[in-house]
Amino acid sequence: MKKLLVVAAAALAVCAHAQTYPSKPITIVVPFAAGGPTDRVARDLAEALRKPLGGVSIIVDNSAGAGSSIGSNKVAKAAPDGYTLLLNHIAMATMPTLVRNMPFKVDSDFEYLGLINEVPMTLIGRPDHPAKNFKDLTGWIAQNKGKINLGNAGIGSASHLCGLLFQNAVATDMTTVPYKGTAPAMTDLIGGQIDLMCDQTTNTTQQIEGKKVVAYAVTTPKRLTTPALKDLPTLQESGLKGFEVTIWHGLYAPAGTPADVLTKVNAALKVALKDADFLKKEEGLGAVVVTDKRVEPAEHKKFVAAEIAKWSPIIKAAGVYAD
Known part of the structure; x- marks a missing residue:
């Protein structure tokens, strides 16, 4: 009977947390230095997320180093309560090969919340x-x-x-x-x-x-339409056949974050990705905001797995490591 009461109390606590979330500031950890492109995406997204998350303050925390594994590990080890999130780019797909003795696993130590953009x-x-x-x-x-x-x-x-x-x-x-x-x-x-x-x-x-x-x-297959870049040729048309690199950004939470909280954050992310100011800022920088099924957690995770398979042989051939 006592054990049942404990389980019931824990379930009620999780439910209450989800219902009141967010009730305090949220931190988005960026595993790169301030002033860089990923930092810029994070700060623009933080502003767009505030309204759909009830006007809560969102703090951007730059924790750079070791191929982004320092900041990523900070989130992997954080309390799974939805108040510490990770915004990372393609490094989520390169860390498994690039970083030796990595203290976390990309596929199991995070909850995937959705892709943000492609740059x-x-x-x-x-x-x-x-x-x-x-x-x-x-x-x-x-x-x-x-x-x-x-x-x-x-x-x-x-x-x-x-x-x-x-x-x-x-x-x-x-x-x-x-x-x-x-x-x-x-x-x-x-x-x-x-x-x-x-x-x-x-x-x-x-x-x-x-x-x-x-x-x-x-580095795209087609020329860009951004005013400042529209006259630039692609590397492919310049003679480097097959050369294509697009950097994507995604949002993550620590593994074990309550499902109701993840649902709230994912719903807020979808609203933020349609925010007029956010779209204008991204377009002005040449970034394309994701609107396809990869904004869903399961598809986001599937996409990252495919990217790991793509980049692993390239990094191994180069023989570089970030430790």
């Missing part, structure tokens, strides 16, 4: 780069083998992954320069300390529009 990438160069278009760039690369510096936002970052593919595509090894986030990498690119970088449109569009960098191409 194209752009290949850009320092503002004084002698090559002003992709054809000239290929010639410059051929003439400067062993002297090219390719920046990225850190091992496991989107820019790092794109850089790996680009080096393979042009059959040229470059000196990879990892930074602690996209912001310092962009600063050095604009300052001429590095030659090239491949990064998300959420971080490069304003720099391209302001002519602070040289833009060569986008």
